[in-house]
Amino acid sequence: MHAQIVDSPPLGGLVEIAPGLTLPGVVMTFDANEEIYAEGQPADFVYRVITGAVRTTRLLSDGGRQIGAFYLPGDVFGMQCGERHRFSAEAVTLSEVALVRRSALERAAESDSVTARRLWSLTSHELEDIQDHMFLLGRKDAAARVGQFLLRLATRASSPIVELPMSRGDIADHLGLTLETVSRTMSQLARDRAIALPSARRVVLCDPMALAA
Amino acid sequence: MHAQIVDSPPLGGLVEIAPGLTLPGVVMTFDANEEIYAEGQPADFVYRVITGAVRTTRLLSDGGRQIGAFYLPGDVFGMQCGERHRFSAEAVTLSEVALVRRSALERAAESDSVTARRLWSLTSHELEDIQDHMFLLGRKDAAARVGQFLLRLATRASSPIVELPMSRGDIADHLGLTLETVSRTMSQLARDRAIALPSARRVVLCDPMALAA
């Protein structure tokens, strides 16, 4: 267990847990692949990525793994409605994460309808993201899935050059493919000049239109 | 356009739009396959199924169709966060649907934190349902998808005998399969004695364990 509280001892600091919402909390760092919380654990905290990247995962009956989402700096995660986490969360790379107590958040929402609205909106946007992702999984072929994934990252970074924090296996488990298929598809996209691959973890989007499919 | 307002003229009645939340609204009936609202339209109302069944759909670039979810009596749908609907909604069978104005709902939420919490909870549960569905689409094979779908319907009906309101094509567009594959898979499950098919639209779950996969 290498997680470190870097901000201040026990629970003395203030963190901006959502845009415009600052509450008492703490910042911790997690090593790559370190668990932040486990599926089934009580959901006592809500989290926000400061630096690095986080994935939420669920293990499948057949031994496989599904990655629900990747969270990048600024993203909020772990805000379940129920009492317990429905996924595990792990740091993809060395990451700083802000935590605030769920109870503090709920108290803030009860006393202020604007805050309540903002929290609802966070959940609602996450719902929309997942709906989009669902379509990807339901209907598209490997090239379209990988293409859309890269486009989304580039949009997020506001740059056609994307540094991938996650492995091929992570991408595969997110897109419902195998790591070999992800690798093959990216090689093919590079051959088609839709992207360039200066290195395995660095992607340049040359022809974004070709990726939209 | 065959939609009928059955409850009372323009907007004079009261409907229970969510468990324990009654607001001014109206009940309408829709014929099978009739559109309730279209993707892109302003989301001025929130809906609740009284009788029948509703599907939310989105058309894909390649001409295909994805069904986001089916809604059964008691379910709330159309509660987007944004100003516009992100899906179309259609009646699967002849259905009665209650409507209330979004603005009325939002006013209720602003003035009462318990109501706000309840609405957030609705969105949050829909998120959880979709997350489960995402896993299905991401990893499982045809038998597991169809099996889980039938299990969910049976759980919902609290009965091992399920009357399917939707066609094989609808199921296929929901599970990310083709209608032929859905049909073949159900035939195979029947051959394996996991289910019985007294008729195409009626399914009896003989061995629920075998469906869990």
Place this chain on the structure above:
DNA sequence: CGCAGGTTTGACTTCACTCAATCGGCGTGG
């Protein structure tokens, strides 16, 4: 220098898709 990790590529298999024919229930009309 060699090892370890992730990545790429190759050969083969398999599952689901496509195209196409047939079946079956149900309502309509003779």
Place this chain on the structure above:
DNA sequence: CCACGCCGATTGAGTGAAGTCAAACCTGCG
């Protein structure tokens, strides 16, 4: 009452995209 037609469902044959198994390849690091 039966024949017909329609629409959804089923079944079959052949194809193709992605999965599986396995080997080779970087690249950073001890």
